[in-house]
Amino acid sequence: MKHISLLGATGSIGIQTLDVIRNNPEDFRLVSMSVGYNIVEAKKIIHEFSPKLVSVLKKEDCEALKVEFSNISVVYGMEGLIEVATHPQADVVVTAVVGSVGLMPTLEAIRARKTIALANKETLVTAGHIVMKEAEKYGVSILPVDSEHSAIFQSLQGEKRESIERLILTASGGSFRDKTRSELSGVTVEDALNHPNWSMGAKITIDSATMMNKGLEVIEAHWLFDLPYERIDVLLHKESIIHSMVEYKDTSVIAQLGTPDMRVPIQYALTYPNRIPLAGSKQLKLWEIATLHFSQMDFERFRCLDLAYHAGKVGGTMPTVLNAANEEAVGAFLANKLSFLQIEDIIEEALSSHDAIQHPSLPTIQEVDSFTRDHVKSLITKRG
Secondary structure: OEEEEEEOOOOHHHHHHHHHHHHOOOOEEEEEEEOOOOHHHHHHHHHHHOOOEEEEOOHHHHHHHHHHOOOOEEEEHHHHHHHHHOOOOOOEEEEOOOOHHHHHHHHHHHHOOOEEEEOOOHHHHHHHHHHHHHHHHHOOOEEEOOHHHHHHHHHOOOOOHHHEEEEEEEEOOOOOOOOOHHHHOOOOHHHHOOOOOOOOOHHHHHHHHHOHHHHHHHHHHHHHHOOOHHHEEEEEOOOOOEEEEEEEOOOOEEEEEOOOOOHHHHHHHHHOOOOOOOOOOOOOOHHHHOOOOOEEOOOOOOHHHHHHHHHHHHOOOHHHHHHHHHHHHHHHHHOOOOOOOHHHHHHHHHHHOOOOOOOOOHHHHHHHHHHHHHHHHHHHHHHO
16 A cells, blocks of 8 residues: 655646545555645545645644644645655655645655655756756656556556657646637637636636646746657647657657546556556547647747747756746736736746856755746736
8 A cells, every 4th residue: 555645635637636536445545635725625634634734825824724623733844845755654745736835845755765756847847957966876766647647658668768868748738728819919818717628727728728738847847858849749639539649769669549638647657567456547549530630830829839838948947947937927827917828928038147056055946946937927017
């Protein structure tokens, strides 16, 4: 049995991770978890799974839960996240929080020699060089949970790294994939949250619509699989059936296919290197789908993807700025303080005003992240 610590238990990935644990009680047990604001859902999870440790965002929620659940430990804030990530009984830490908040608990989990099931792409985007170095130092496996990176990981099994020619990440195109740039000027938050294939959290769904989600995944793939950006491609694939591919030097292409169900990569990360049946899954019947569509990526149409490639190639603190600016801009769009197309304008302005620092330390990354957020908030205020 594997003991699981889950960061972000009430989010989209967290809920689906709990479903995997629920359906495999002989294989997994939840020993610790973190939640943000959704205390109502947190109480339901505590009643069902009886974790030993729970972390919440706010002190007042922590105190209230201590009264209601006297038999468990309840903590809060960043220290609480780290305590959950380093729980002594945990074998695997699923990092399913959204945003750069996942960086510190992931690093501490690595130092505690926990296997990392990584669903928080911002961790590698902001500090990939530090995270991968620490993972190597402590002999820790980082198993990807994102469907695209899991597909690549699965397609690499049994192959030699030197045989790889390139990685091909597939992209659904998001909520506005069939719209021209001129048609995007008046789109609403509700329009953007209507993803055609996947059920995800609000921030990730908006990132999918701007294609920044794919840009962050390109940077993540660079660190996970140690390949230059010139050998990482993105292909538009509307059906989300082929989750990603690896092309080898002999021109063979190995892909991982399946119906859009995030429980597949989640469960694979938890069971690796083994596979077990997935309860309630829908089998892929290609004859029912009949046709799969592909097209080259239009970087002028999806400017955020172009910005992400630029930031990744410059390196240093530039991806940190990219991520921080995107998080703030998306938050402002969700709060109706920015238009959809202004998201990319804000990000581009933040990148243009930053001089990248190469090989940054963790304190430098944190300082750049904080400065960028303040800068972007001032830019948003001016536009308001």
